[in-house]
Amino acid sequence: MKQKKLSILLIFIFILSLNINVFAAGDNQKTEPQIYGKAAVTIDMQTGEIIYAKDIDKQMYPASTTKLLTALLLAENKNKTDMLTYTQDAKAQPEYSLSLNLHPIAVGEKMSADNAMDGLLLYSGNDVAYMIAENVSKDAKDFSDKMNEEIKKLNLSNTHFVTPNGLHDPNHYTTTYDLSVIARAAFQNPWVKESMGKQKSTIKTSSGTTFLIENRNKLLGTDGCIGGKTGYTVPAGRCLVAIYDRGGRKVLGVVMNSVYDQNDAFVFDDMKKVIDWSYAAKPVSLHKKDSVITTKTVKYKPLGFVGPEKSIDVPVTIKEDINYYDNATNKKELKEVVNLNDIKVSSLKGTEPIGTLTIKERTASRDYKLYSALPKGALMKNNLPIYGAALLAVLASLGVIAFAVKKILDIKRKRRRGKYTW
Structure with a gap:
C-alpha cells in the first residue's frame, strides 16, 4: 500500500515538473534575447x-x-x-x-x-x-x-x-x-x-x-x-x-x-x-476592433437649413484591430493623431469614413479609417423635441389656415344670400 502511494506521488511530481518546464519554455519565448552587443x-x-x-x-x-x-x-x-x-x-x-x-x-x-x-x-x-x-x-x-x-x-x-x-x-x-x-x-x-x-x-x-x-x-x-x-x-x-x-x-x-x-x-x-x-x-493590441477612439460633438440643424441648431456627441470608432510592437521606444514615442472630416448628418450612419487615425512610430506611419458609432435611433431621439415642436407649429398653422378659409367661405355665402334677398 505504501509502495502504491509512493508511486502515485512520484507520478504526480513528474507531471508537475513537466508543466513547470512547459511554463518556463513559454516564459523564455517572451523574454527578450540576451546579447553581447551594447x-x-x-x-x-x-x-x-x-x-x-x-x-x-x-x-x-x-x-x-x-x-x-x-x-x-x-x-x-x-x-x-x-x-x-x-x-x-x-x-x-x-x-x-x-x-x-x-x-x-x-x-x-x-x-x-x-x-x-x-x-x-x-x-x-x-x-x-x-x-x-x-x-x-x-x-x-x-x-x-x-x-x-x-x-x-x-x-x-x-x-x-x-x-x-x-x-x-x-x-x-x-x-x-x-x-x-x-x-x-x-x-x-x-x-x-x-x-x-x-x-x-x-x-x-x-x-x-x-x-x-x-x-x-x-x-x-x-x-x-x-x-x-x-x-x-x-x-x-x-x-x-x-x-x-x-x-x-x-x-x-x-x-x-x-x-x-x-x-x-x-x-x-x-x-x-x-x-x-x-x-x-507578436504585436500587442493598441485598440481592438469597434473600440471608441474619441468622441466628437457634432452641431447640425434637424430641419435642414432652417430652424434651431442641435448638438450630439458622436462616438468615433475603428473597424479593425490596431496593433504595435511592445518595446521601450514605441511605448515612449508612439503617437496617435485623429483627423476628422467636416462631419455631415448623413455620414453618422457609420457606413462611410468620417476621418482617419494616424499611428506614428518614428519614421513608421499607419492610417486607419474612422467611423461614427452613433447608436441606431440616437439621432431621432435627439431630434424629437424639435420635430414635436415643428409638428405642433405645422398643425397650428393648418388650424389657422382652416379657420381663415372657413371665414372666407362664410363671407362668400352671406354675400350670395344678400344678392337674392328682396
Whole structure:
C-alpha cells in the first residue's frame, strides 16, 4: 500500500515538473534575447516599425558598416561600367585593403565601378572606399560632406561621418537606429542590394591583376539572410548589419559594439538571436476592433437649413484591430493623431469614413479609417423635441389656415344670400 502511494506521488511530481518546464519554455519565448552587443535594433523593412530595441539612440562608432553609405553614394553617382582610378590615399590605407592583403595595386590602375562595389561590400576593402570617395568627389573631405548631406536627407540627427571606410575618428559616429535607416536606404538601391547579396566575386584591374573575394558576412545565405555588412575597429567593437527575408517578410537587424573573439562568433550569434526573436514576436493590441477612439460633438440643424441648431456627441470608432510592437521606444514615442472630416448628418450612419487615425512610430506611419458609432435611433431621439415642436407649429398653422378659409367661405355665402334677398 505504501509502495502504491509512493508511486502515485512520484507520478504526480513528474507531471508537475513537466508543466513547470512547459511554463518556463513559454516564459523564455517572451523574454527578450540576451546579447553581447551594447546596442541593437530590428526593423520591419516594409513598415519601418521597430521590433527589437536596445539602446538604439546611443552614439557609437560604426566601423566598416559606414561603407553602406559609401556604396549608396557610388550607386547614385556612377554607372557599373564606369572606370575608377586607384588613388594615393587609397594606397595609404591600412590592412584589410585589396592592395595590402591580396595583391599590390599601383596608383593610377583602374577597375570598374561594379568591381569596386564588390570590393567595398564583400571584402570591405579600406582602400576601395577611398578610391570610390576620390572618384565620386574631388577628395575625401568633399566626399564626407556628401555623406553628411545624405545623412541630413535621411533626417538623422545622431550621425556624423568623417571617413568613407569607417576607420576610427572620434567625430565619426552613429546609432543603431540611424544605421538601420542608412542600411534600409542602401538596400533599396538595386545595385547595392545585388552586391551585398553576393557570396563571391572576381575583381580585375587594368593591369590584369585578378582577385577572388568572399563575403565576410557569415550569415549570408543561411536562415533567410540576403545581405548585410560587417565592421570592426577596437573602439567600435564588432558591428553587423544583416537583412533577412523569411516567407516574403523582410527584417533588418543592426548589432553594434559586440565582442570580437578568436572565432569571430559573438556578433553573428547576437544577430541570429535578435532576428529569430523578432520574427517570432507578436504585436500587442493598441485598440481592438469597434473600440471608441474619441468622441466628437457634432452641431447640425434637424430641419435642414432652417430652424434651431442641435448638438450630439458622436462616438468615433475603428473597424479593425490596431496593433504595435511592445518595446521601450514605441511605448515612449508612439503617437496617435485623429483627423476628422467636416462631419455631415448623413455620414453618422457609420457606413462611410468620417476621418482617419494616424499611428506614428518614428519614421513608421499607419492610417486607419474612422467611423461614427452613433447608436441606431440616437439621432431621432435627439431630434424629437424639435420635430414635436415643428409638428405642433405645422398643425397650428393648418388650424389657422382652416379657420381663415372657413371665414372666407362664410363671407362668400352671406354675400350670395344678400344678392337674392328682396
